[in-house]
Amino acid sequence: MAVQSVEPSTTSVDLGPAAALSCRECGERFPLSPIFACALCFGPLEIAYELPAGDPEALRRRIEAGPANIWRYAPLLPVPADVADKPGLNPGFTKLVKADNLARELGVTGGLYVKDDSGNPTHSFKDRVVAIAVEAARAFGFTTLSCSSTGNLAGAVGAAAARAGFRSCVFIPHDLEAGKVVMAAVYGGDLVGIEGTYDDVNRFCSELIGDPLGEGWGFVNVNLRPYYGEGSKTLAYEICEQLGWRLPDQIVVPIASGSQLTKIDKGLKELVALGLVEDRPYRIFGAQAEGCSPVSRAFKDGHDVVRPVKPDTIAKSLAIGNPADGPYVLDIARRTGGAVEDVTDEQIVDAIRLLARTEGIFAETAGGVTVGVTKKLIEDGVLDPSLTTVVLNTGDGLKTLDAVAAGPTATIRPSLEAFRAAGLAAG
Amino acid sequence: MSVTVRIPTILRTYTGGKAEVSAEGATLSEVIQSLEADHTGVAARVLDDSGKLRRFVNVYVNDDDVRFEQGLQTPTPAGSAVSVIPAVAGG
Structure with missing residues (x-):
């Protein structure tokens, strides 16, 4: 695994209405940066906003006129105003x-x-959270996206990285469902199976993030978690x-x-x-x-x-x-x-x-x-x-x-007689 | 009994930037006291006002989450690796 030498930037960050990071436990505030735990109490950090004030009708019309994806809500999210113009998967507005x-x-x-x-x-819904994390990764100057994943997130990160022009290296428990493994691997990034449960993977990533081996990496659900969430x-x-x-x-x-x-x-x-x-x-x-x-x-x-x-x-x-x-x-x-x-x-x-x-x-x-x-x-x-x-x-x-063990109701020869014999005909 | 303690980034201001330090103690509680003696301020970050592990701190002794073991009374045999990690992740 290559060691990146990128120093994340914390100055001049344009993430729209996001004003600061705030500790959910003790309320301490921190500048927008790729951190996820309060330095005072370890509590989770979340985004504090300066949300648009004014006429709700005008905001509703602006949202309704927006794209048919999550960026219609850009005024309420920690993303730059021109987010819809950047390369991304543009998830959301599902049925x-x-x-x-x-x-x-x-x-x-x-x-x-x-x-x-x-x-x-x-x-999966993970495309929503990853899309926001990608914008934070861009803002902080990361070039590699990573995550600990139970499967869906790994695929979402791999795909988003491919579209948005990041390298990706994602971590999953080694025994996931085949469908999720293939979906995580197909986008061309690195996929690493960890011998353990998700909680072991998570712990590994939390340690990696504090080590030079993971320096400069944007872990969407660890150091970018306040944005991702x-x-x-x-x-x-x-x-x-x-x-x-x-x-x-x-x-x-x-x-x-x-x-x-x-x-x-x-x-x-x-x-x-x-x-x-x-x-x-x-x-x-x-x-x-x-x-x-x-x-x-x-x-x-x-x-x-x-x-x-x-x-x-x-x-x-x-x-x-x-x-x-x-x-x-x-x-x-x-x-x-x-x-x-x-x-x-x-x-x-x-x-x-x-x-x-x-x-x-x-x-x-x-x-x-x-x-x-x-x-x-x-x-x-x-x-x-x-x-x-x-x-x-x-x-x-x-x-x-x-x-789900689902399969054919019957397997028959290609003949009308066989179909009749299977008892599946109309009436 | 000497153990090594892995320090998360947000506590490295107390350890002069070191990611790993040595500490003494037969239990996690004693290890934290030892850490505090050498790196004043660490204990108050890891423990709450009543002396319990803060709810968003995970501590592992040799790969075992101490919440599955004996909490602060978890034994820390000589040579143990103690890891302190913020409990913020998922997905």
């Missing part, structure tokens, strides 16, 4: 599918929607815009590190503060796989802290045993009147099939987790079926084919 068939099956009467992020360029806000923006500039009553979000859920909450709150949507209550629900459910366990036990676990589930994209944003997920679920729930691997597979059978959407295992948890929460009377509910599908089922 919000009104899932009437699934609603009937689950008994939802208030409107059920699937936000289908499998429609992004590399078929903001990409998930666009899910909240799009859902509200696609509902006709209205907050959903209930939203079900998968939990890996917990970042996505916290940023969706942040995005919803920003839209309220900007006057783009009416201020009314919403409930956020978190979804985990039983084999990696530290946040669900903490929620059910009434704890404020999350005890790490060793993951064992088919939902590998959610298999983070030590979720950094777990405590914030607990806060949000409790504040909004939501909940955190988990489902077994068998229920995940059933839910993948349910979504595919009812709506023609083939979700990856993480989507099976959200649909499965939605079903469970309705059956348990926790999620109100009379309210507008949005369920996230964050990735494409083609990436986790092994999870």
Whole structure:
């Protein structure tokens, strides 16, 4: 692995409305730079904005006139104003599918929607967060993009690096699903399998970043994490815009590190503060796989802290045993009147099939987790079926084919007689 | 008992820029006390006001997350490698 000698720049950074980095724990502020943890308390840093003030109608019109991707929300993101003109994958504005068939099956009467992020360029929501990290990497003068990944992120970084003109070197657990490995490798960057779990990969990358071996590298989910995380806000923006500039009553979000859920909450709150949507209550629900459910366990036990676990589930994209944003997920679920729930691997597979059978959407295992948890929460009377509910599908089922043992109904000779004998003819 | 401690970038102002330092102690708690003696200020960054590990700090002793072991009382045999890492990542 080549050692880069690039010294990241922290001066004259143009990242639009981003004003500073702010510690989520103690509030200490730092200049915009490629750092991710508070020097005082180790708390996570996030972007502090100077968001546009003024007429909400004018801002709404400006957004609606923008491109059909996340850059329509550039005034609310840590990106330069001309971001849409730069080479990138331009993800987002994926379909919000009104899932009437699934609603009937689950008994939802208030409107059920699937936000289908499998429609992004590399078929997962990760394209959103990577797109923001790429702009930060450009601003800070990095030339190599990297990440620790459960699979989807590695592909998203590889593809974005190829389009935007960066070198890439990404790290994954060695035993990921074949579909994700191929998608991470095909874009021409370096892909390194680490012998261990995602948490081991993550730890390795955190050490690499403090070592000369990783100097000058932009790790999208480590030293660029404050910027990267903001990409998930666009899910909240799009859902509200696609509902006709209205907050959903209930939203079900998968939990890996917990970042996505916290940023969706942040995005919803920003839209309220900007006057783009009416201020009314919403409930956020978190979804985990039983084999990696530290946040669900903490929620059910009434704890404020999350005890790490060793993951064992088919939902590998959610298999983070030590979720950094777990405590914030607990806060949000409790504040909004939501909940955190988990489902077994068998229920995940059933839910993948349910979504595919009812709506023609083939979700990856993480989507099976959200649909499965939605079903469970309705059956348990926790999620109100009379309210507008949005369920996230964050990735494409083609990436986790092994999870679903599906095959031909019959294999026959090419003859009408054989088809009749198979009992599949009309009527 | 001497151990090596890997210092994250944000604490290297306390170690004169060193990424790795030596410390003494039979448990993680003692190692942190030893670090504090040699590099004043480190303990307050790693531990909260009640003396517990801050929730966004991960500490590993020989590849084992101490939260899976005995926390601050995790043994640190001679020659152990202790790693202090900010708990901010995922994806």
